[in-house]
């Protein structure tokens with residue numbers, strides 16, 4: 617007699633849901649059957665992200681450790697999923713977003729935690745990023761160099777993970793919206809979509825802001841702010857204008873694998889104004905001014921605004937991810953900002969938790985129950 621494997625539904629196909637589903641199918645497929653349910657593939661916040669993979673600044677040590685660990689897992693993951701290697705870049709970051717004192721503290725603190733972080737001179741920056749205008753560099757004459765950091769094209773990465781989970785490991789994709797969760801005897805036993813019920817032994821809500829709504833239908837409060845951010849995207853440029861990330865006290869910029877310069881203010885915008893199109897135009901001029909007009913008599917290629925995005929970050933109220941149990945049997949949550957950086961860690965540890973019941977100790981700090989403590 618064959619016994620059916622436990623069935624896990626992952627709701628959401630952004631970078632977080634894709635990574636959880638991939639890890640479930642690829643690493644635990646002998647134990648579980650996986651279905652991904654989402655109306656799209658690639659996510660909602662995910663395609664509008666700046667997608668910087670990093671563990672620096674404003675960190676408590678335990679959170680730093682998890683982000684750093686996730687960066688290490690990304691290095692492995694991009695070799696395990698076909699097509700991901702081409703979407704990732706690890707060319708480091710030059711950063712002068714903060715004032716000198718903050719930057720100095722950030723470098724010392726992170727270096728003492730084993731993260732590569734050092735001061736480099738403006739001259740050194742221009743050797744690494746020769747297209748940057750020297751006028752945009754700080755008057756202090758130095759910036760922070762964080763050579764471990766990188767980026768990935770997140771929506772494409774999510775698509776590749778889901779494709780691989782399906783073709784190589786038998787995961788099923790259902791392009792449908794979940795209307796509500798199916799509950800029996802106080803346990804979540806599946807989801808309800810417009811085409812009917814899909815039953816399961818476990819449901820993982822990795823639906824970004826959608827998680828908040830779906831959890832609320834069971835009376836579960838997931839305290840998340842929705843924080844918008846504007847990103848401008850240039851038309852693709854065939855010249856490599858940026859090797860790594862440039863996190864200035866003005867624009868934060870990187871060049872995508874398609875050659876676009878993408879940029880935001882403070883990672884990717886604070887709250888955009890009521891006229892984001894006008895704001896994008898003005899901001900893009902600042903981005904253009906970050907580059908010199910020519911390099912060794914080669915003129916700067918035409919840098920034109922192609923489009924802008926306003927993405928909404930699913931940002932838990934204390935800034936830390938909400939992961940794992942939520943007090944309801946059969947249901948796990950995965951909602952966070954910095955989800956691009958964290959997806960590799962979250963995919964690995966949540967898949968293990970759901971498929972085997974083994975809880976990585978690092979997950980303890982991220983439980984929903986922390987919000988119920990005084």
Ligand SMILES: Cc1cc2nc3c(=O)[nH]c(=O)nc-3n(C[C@H](O)[C@H](O)[C@H](O)COP(=O)(O)OP(=O)(O)OC[C@H]3O[C@@H](n4cnc5c(N)ncnc54)[C@H](O)[C@@H]3O)c2cc1C
Nearest residue numbers: 629630632659660661662665668794824826845927955957
């Ligand atoms: C402007 C901006 C800049 C950012 N910069 C960075 C950065 O530099 N580095 C970094 O690490 N992070 C960054 N982030 C954060 C990061 O992008 C997010 O944390 C991450 O994309 C969240 O991914 P997700 O898969 O959880 O959610 P999403 O990408 O929002 O995906 C949610 C998925 O759930 C599905 N869904 C929702 N409701 C339902 C439902 N009822 N039924 C079925 N499916 C449903 C959606 O269709 C979608 O597939 C940024 C975000 C923004 C907006």
